[in-house]
Amino acid sequence: MADWFCLRVGRPSRKLDAVKTLTTREFFHSPGIVKGLRAGQSVLVTDNGKPALLVTKPGKRLRKTRAQLKQEAREICAQSKPKVNFTQALKELKAG
Numbered sequence: 001m002a003d004w005f006c007l008r009v010g011r012p013s014r015k016l017d018a019v020k021t022l023t024t025r026e027f028f029h030s031p032g033i034v035k036g037l038r039a040g041q042s043v044l045v046t047d048n049g050k051p052a053l054l055v056t057k058p059g060k061r062l063r064k065t066r067a068q069l070k071q072e073a074r075e076i077c078a079q080s081k082p083k084v085n086f087t088q089a090l091k092e093l094k095a096g
Helices: 002-010 014-018 024-029 066-076 086-095
Strands: 020-023 042-047 050-056
Touching: 020 024, 024 042
Parallel strands: 020 042
Antiparallel strands: 042 050
16 A cells, blocks of 8 residues: 555646646746747646646637538527517617
């Protein structure tokens, strides 16, 4: 059991090892560090040695095709061309 305990205490996880750590001062004084990250990479910002926030650079947004958009529209409204009174809908939104 002692061997197992020694192995578990070594490192909590590889994912946390890959995250770069900055102090709040470093984070605010050098924003280029975040710009230099690749999509999906993270920076852990600490305040007095305690984790304050995790900043992750987003990847590219997935673009939907016309067919995917049409499929979503069909799932929302089964009618091919529903009649909508937008003036009435806006009035209801303002009143509510």
